Amino acid sequence: AAATVNDKEISRSELEGKYRAFKDSQGASYQVQSAEQADILRLAILRQMIDEEILQQRALKLNVAASDDDVNAELTARKAPYTQEEFDRQLRQHNETLEHLKSELRHSLTENRLLNKEIESKVNVTDAQISAFYDAHKEDFNYQEPRYHIARIVVSVTASPIANSQNRTGMSDADPKNRIQTVENKLENGEEFGVVAMFFSDDQGTASNGGDLGFVAESELRSDPEVYNSIIKLKSGRNTGILPIFDGANYASGYAIYRLISKEAAGQRPLQDVRVQQFIHQSLRDARIQLLRNAYFETLRNNASVHNYLADQILK
Secondary structure, three states: OOEEEOOEEEOHHHHHHHHHHHHHHOOOOOOOOOHHHHHHHHHHHHHHHHHHHHHHHHHHHOOOOOOHHHHHHHHHHHHOOOOHHHHHHHHHHOOOOHHHHHHHHHHHHHHHHHHHHHOHHHOOOOHHHHHHHHHHOHHHHEEOOOEEEEEEEEEEOOOOOOOOOOOOOOOOOOOHHHHHHHHHHHHHOOOOHHHHHHHHOOOOOOHHHOOEEEEEEHHHHOOOHHHHHHHOOOOOOEEOOOEEEEOOOOOEEEEEEEEEEEEEOOEEOOOOOHHHHHHHHHHHHHHHHHHHHHHHHHHHHHHOOEEEHHHHHHHO
């Protein structure tokens, strides 16, 4: 055993499998420079595995662990945009097996269910809290210039067409021009912008959120004249065509399609504005959930019996 959690073993072979998978995910250029660095990485991975095992055991105790039907339904959803041949090819490219993928899905679904039951379902934001937040941050809702609520889908020249931050498999075509054209075709055929972004965008910071960039001030948007000129012509709910993305050296680094969700004029937004209330509600809820999740994880660790044999071995 590399470690035990409440007498449940995490085997050394499991740890080595996670270690190899992490190195493979970093690409061919990633190198572990020394035996010491390798063990530092193993300790970090093992700590994560211990935390995951603590959560899984808690979920089993509360009877919220994901079932086989849950896992198969999620797997079906992830396979939906691809043929079986394309999906199998992506598994091979990532040295992934179907059984390992299903195991990862089971862990993820189980963790989400546990946190929803123990934390998220119990968080409540009151009208009084929203009003107090608005009074304390009123100037934040006085916009000095128009703002544009924008989403985008990015296809990078340098990124390989692999899993994005949602762990959803990307397109198999390596040519970015072909890939962005495929994205545009899907949008023109009526597929939801947010869904396409989740599956196909290379922008890992926004893909999981449907490509949503939030509100962008007009002065910031003007920094890219081509994007600005394309967006100001749009009505809400419409998309631009394919636009190039340039890096700091003015080299094309990829392509993007933008969507104008809404536009807001300059001026003070009152508390009665539904969008203001929704924004404050979500901000307060997200902050509280993050705080409670962190405290919950620490409490579960406090109550678990953990022995890290790898750490013992390294110290000896």
